[in-house]
Amino acid sequence: MKDFGYSISxxxxxxxxxxxxxxxxTLEHDVVSYCRCIGCGACAxxxxxxxxxxxxxxxxxxxxxxxxxDELEQELSKCMLxxxxxxxxxxxxxxxxxxxxxxxxxxxxxxxxx
Amino acid sequence: MxxxxxxxxxxxKEIADDHYFYARSCIRQSFNPGAEAMxxxxxxxxxxxxxxxxxxxxxxxxxxxxxxIVPFYTTATIxxxxxxxxxxxxxxxxxxxxxxxxxxxxxxxxxxKHDPETLEKTREYLYKACKREFELPENIAHSSDIIYKFRxxxxxxxxxxxxxxxxxxxxxxxxxxxxxxxxxxxxxxxxGAEFPYVLAGLIESWGGEVIDYPERRHCCGFxxxxxxxxxxxxxxxxxTYKKLESMEPxxxxxxxxxxxxxxxxxxxxxYTIAETQHKTYDAEGKGIPVxxxxxxxxxxxxxxxxxIGLQMHQVQCESLMDKIGIAYNPDEKYADINGxxxxxxxxxxxxxx
Ligand code: SF4
Ligand code: SF4
Numbered sequence: 086m087k088d089f090g091y092s093i094s095x096x097x098x099x100x101x102x103x104x105x106x107x108x109x110x111t112l113e114h115d116v117v118s119y120c121r122c123i124g125c126g127a128c129a130x131x132x133x134x135x136x137x138x139x140x141x142x143x144x145x146x147x148x149x150x151x152x153x154x155d156e157l158e159q160e161l162s163k164c165m166l167x168x169x170x171x172x173x174x175x176x177x178x179x180x181x182x183x184x185x186x187x188x189x190x191x192x193x194x195x196x197x198x199x
Numbered sequence: 200m201x202x203x204x205x206x207x208x209x210x211x212k213e214i215a216d217d218h219y220f221y222a223r224s225c226i227r228q229s230f231n232p233g234a235e236a237m238x239x240x241x242x243x244x245x246x247x248x249x250x251x252x253x254x255x256x257x258x259x260x261x262x263x264x265x266x267x268i269v270p271f272y273t274t275a276t277i278x279x280x281x282x283x284x285x286x287x288x289x290x291x292x293x294x295x296x297x298x299x300x301x302x303x304x305x306x307x308x309x310x311x312k313h314d315p316e317t318l319e320k321t322r323e324y325l326y327k328a329c330k331r332e333f334e335l336p337e338n339i340a341h342s343s344d345i346i347y348k349f350r351x352x353x354x355x356x357x358x359x360x361x362x363x364x365x366x367x368x369x370x371x372x373x374x375x376x377x378x379x380x381x382x383x384x385x386x387x388x389x390x391g392a393e394f395p396y397v398l399a400g401l402i403e404s405w406g407g408e409v410i411d412y413p414e415r416r417h418c419c420g421f422x423x424x425x426x427x428x429x430x431x432x433x434x435x436x437x438x439t440y441k442k443l444e445s446m447e448p449x450x451x452x453x454x455x456x457x458x459x460x461x462x463x464x465x466x467x468x469x470y471t472i473a474e475t476q477h478k479t480y481d482a483e484g485k486g487i488p489v490x491x492x493x494x495x496x497x498x499x500x501x502x503x504x505x506x507i508g509l510q511m512h513q514v515q516c517e518s519l520m521d522k523i524g525i526a527y528n529p530d531e532k533y534a535d536i537n538g539x540x541x542x543x544x545x546x547x548x549x550x551x552x
Pocket of ligand 2: 133135163165168169170171181184
């Protein structure tokens, strides 16, 4: 392949026909407080893991909403489940529980698809 | 009903009937010079209009202005010189070939209108620079507006229609209206910023079908400064990539543009994407042909495709011409004006031509 000195970014277009948003419904059911998130980013700014890696709980949330599970699985593994984020959330979102549940759902989803 | 009519009035513009002053485009006359020649031919020979192609014209500075290289007053003064050529020639209806120019002329005219001091300053600068004076144009319309206005008259003279001769079905076209046509000053565009109809109207009138796809109103990717610096071209090509990916499932037969910049980028980036991603957007690996409004009109009117200059495009147009049933002589594709064969351009590695 030729190299012209610049690259092509693939973009973040969501194809609704090919995306499976069913996990979101399950998460909304299992961790009800998830629905209260306003995306303020306070959780991400207080996160200890984010201090040492490029991890962002805020980004995880977005990837989950967009059904980008492959990318998300890697991201979620960076969380230490310390729960600091839960303390600062102005909306009382159970962020720690949310991350744990996301991990479970993605794992289950993977097993189902195999 | 009355309310609806009034509402839609805002989306229609006045386009002069005759006596035009034509302002050429730097990009179009460098990369697709046949398109401008065809516009003049169509205006004179098919529509019998009075249009002047002034020999002393020059750049509008649009690309320099949008890359922050040329300041406002320099642009305004240079545009004022073009208006002075129009005034000198006795014309009042200004017709730019380029959408970037068109948007910038409107920006300068609106600035002069809302801030008359800037007009006086520009007059002063122009006089000091070259002792010239100018009148403001009475009407400004992009060349695609003119083709749009006379689309039905042209249709009567057309030899071909946008119909697939093998299936009898309308050909499916993607229309890409340049951002500067109406997104900046919606009142100056046919259909405004939300419903620009200037190109869709051509496709529909000439027998084709317009494709509505998710990124229809997304930028072509030119972006001026996003292109001028090599490493920034990533921004530019990524936009085009996004558009092409979005239109791919609808399998367009062609792309129609009115801006020379959009035409260039939607066409040339197909080569870059093919060579770097090994991806093309048609079944045969040749890419989707990209035509401008003048080129499409000329093609359907029966002008020789090689005189229109279709061989100057990166994605070759034979597949489209075969679908329409347009006769062409492949031996004349790379012949010069005297019929001598020129060396054909190198073939890309991946994109088929
Ligand atoms: S702090 Fe709470 S509301 Fe703010 S983004 Fe995090 S989870 Fe959402
Ligand atoms: S639980 Fe995870 S996301 Fe929340 S602060 Fe701790 S490491 Fe960060």
